[in-house]
Amino acid sequence: MQRPGGRSARVRSAVHEAVVDLMEEHPWEEMSVPLVAERSGVHQATIYRRWGSMSALVQDVLVERFTAGEVPDTGSLREDLRQYTTNVAESLADGAIPLILRATVMEIRPGESRESSPAFRAREQQLQVMLDRAATRGEQVPTVEELLDVLVAPLYFRALFAQPMPTAHADRLVDRLLDLAAHR
């Protein structure tokens, strides 16, 4: 007999994998819980009970994908930020991520006041951990808000509306962010 935790983790993993695979093959409007059930071999009723809706399921995939990677911990904030930037750039180039981003953006209802997305908040918490470690080492650190504005926002903005950011450009943004912290 399997431990319930083990089974639960396997169900989550099978369902997540099915979502990512299906999103590479199907336009978002064709995505549905029955399709995910068929691909993952997990009963529809189980999926509805655990996630409630297709949209909540996609948010869960998004949180996992955006937070599964270890936060870099190199001993230097500059190096941490460079590695983090490379990780974001790679995930934005990875086939599944732009599709999942599309799904997120599609969830936005105009004029509706809303909470920040769970994936956004999970990311903020991860970045805070990175900054706290550097502060403990005695480094001058920017705020999470500055990190999002100066580094993360341009990475996403360019990937969504223009072209992916070259590494040299991303490195300049890391320098700009650390200058900001140093001259406070």
Add this chain to the structure above:
Amino acid sequence: MQRPGGRSARVRSAVHEAVVDLMEEHPWEEMSVPLVAERSGVHQATIYRRWGSMSALVQDVLVERFTAGEVPDTGSLREDLRQYTTNVAESLADGAIPLILRATVMEIRPGESRESSPAFRAREQQLQVMLDRAATRGEQVPTVEELLDVLVAPLYFRALFAQPMPTAHADRLVDRLLDLAAHR
């Protein structure tokens, strides 16, 4: 008899208005040239001849919406940037724009190398005009790239993934951008 230019402009305006109205009522997947034809009273054949596809039509609406507003020309770059920021924030709060943004993001095909979107390039050109005017007045000006990274990207990133940026925060980003230009 109407001048051809007058008729052409009226067709464009009727079709654009139909697209914006329909996007507020229908999910993107239901949008189609026949639907736009029905709502605008313009023949399908005319729409296909002029725009080629639903996707090209949406891009045209996007370019017009993002460039129709006058670029601020107050005589001071700081004031121009503040007004520009307010305009962007308002257009991101306006019902139609988030829908059109969604449509743009949905056009992204993962792994596909692509040109910057026409709306993105139109916006870059507009911003260059604003910066050139300030340079002519002898002001220290940032590059368009810096303007996009420091000011425009965070405005969009927050509107898409978190919450709209408060005016006081946007003003601080304008100051940060001008500091960057001053300390080059």
